[in-house]
Amino acid sequence: MGPEGLIDAIRARLGEAVEGVTDSFGDPVLLIRPQDLRAVMSALREAPFDYAVLLDLTCVDFAAAEGRFELVYHLYSLSRNVRLRLKTSLPADRPSVETVVGLWKNAEWLEREAFDMFGVRFEGHPYLRRILTYEGFEGHPLRKSYPWRLEQPRFPPKDEA
């Protein structure tokens, strides 16, 4: 399956869940409807697409300019040696999407990171907890609304046991 055929095959399989296809510096990018994300991911994980590796998951904050967060998934298929980028847009006031935990094992940590840094809620995540910052940290540091160099106490005040 060449790159062109692949995109066609994905569109044929997933129908309306694929909102659009773009090209970014030579790499294909699929825009996915957020409510179909989990279904799309589970279809892509299986044959014939066979994206066995969730290479990366991250988020971009377009809240101020466009009123949305964009989740960016990178998948890799070992058998076909191709990468694929998928994006889905979430409203800035309530960024929430279904989890992909259960499809790939590293999703648990990657989604925790997106939650920690951007405040994106992953519905159905078994343990959505901060990962790089600490319990008691206020705000989500990679949001554009979070000031650079804002200082917070390194440790939250201890609870009285």
Place this chain on the structure above:
Amino acid sequence: MEPRTRLERQARPESMLLNMGPSHPAMHGTIRIMLELDAEKILNAEVEVGYLHRGFEKTCENRSYFNLLIYTDRLNYVSPLINNLGYCMTMEKMLGVAAPERAQLIRVLMSELSRVSDHLTCLAAMAMESGAFTAFLYMMKAREYLWDVVEFTTGARMTTSYIRIGGVRSDLHPGWRGALSKAVGETRKVLKDVSGLLDKNAIFLGRTRGVGTISKEDALSYGWTGPCLRSTGIAYDVRKAHPYLVYDRLAFDVPVGEFGDNYDRYRVRMREMEQSLRILEQVAALLPEAPPLAAGPAIEPEEAIRRSRAERAREPIRLSPNLEGSEKERLAGLSCQFPPVAVPAKEDAYTTMEGLIGHFLFFMAGKGIRPPKGDVYFSVEGGNGELGFYIVSDGSDKPYRLHLRAPCLHIVSALEQLIKGRLIADVIPTFGSMNMIGGELDR
């Protein structure tokens, strides 16, 4: 008080809870492993990371593309040159430029030196933590020879910032050939010695063979890449799967393991170092000598500036010693000369109006490197696996978003599963074989 962690909530009342880390003498790196124990047996584990989080990605959003390079040194601080390379090649993909041939060969040379030193550090720490202190000292010795080559050329052991967008900063140090062949020879000797010490060592085998085993399916599902993935038998290497630089013209093998246990991870790294040394020798043979510099008396920059007010200064200019290797004649072969991508030659900035304008246009805020709008992902084979950068540009001189795909985040996320059901002592070699680097993992 409501327990904060899943482990505490789910632990049986009769279990003992134990914290390993965040600062533990047998663990290199600041990481907290919480264990639920039944005597020495681990019933459950939870790993907490982030102790070295310093806002790398946020900081990059507030730095120009040129200035943020120094932060990439501090990601995987054992192989900073590969981090430099990953970032610079991502930018080059965005800008649509390529480094000249000589710079590409130098980049491969630096990458492989870094890879060997990365693997040496990992295995040295792993061996030491399993009680093999001799192997640690041997490997640290070899690393010093390798870092000599790096230090001669880049001027630093770790914070190199040597590979630049569009090429490299300067040419190799005149004595690099001797230093390299010495380093390769010494490393070969050390690899042989360490192999002799550890390969059939009953204590080492007891702590690594069949310990920390991961299946192919799980390794892929956890997003493992690099030597850890290859230890399970999957020959995925970015240098082969998506060749960059001149790797497609070099002869090297991708060693794989069989069982995916600690011992296989050790063996894969050992064999990979041999392949890297092989690459180093090939690159040394391919790299021609640096073009000679113009002879004749050189004048001081001050004199050149004064003279160029009246007429163009023709004499060679004596550059500051920290610009050694980036003379104008050499820069052409080392760095893409497309104007706003690389630092313009210093001689021009001293003596010509255009050169001075070019210099300011490169360094002024709001000018300099401004890639087109869009987003890009590019990855190189780092010491730990696929080191990827995802950069979103809004057309300005600072990235709108920069994200690092840290290979060891994915690897360490499997630690809980690998140590569950094992003994406390197994945590040490299992964690050691993963080569967790805090700077990269926590960003």
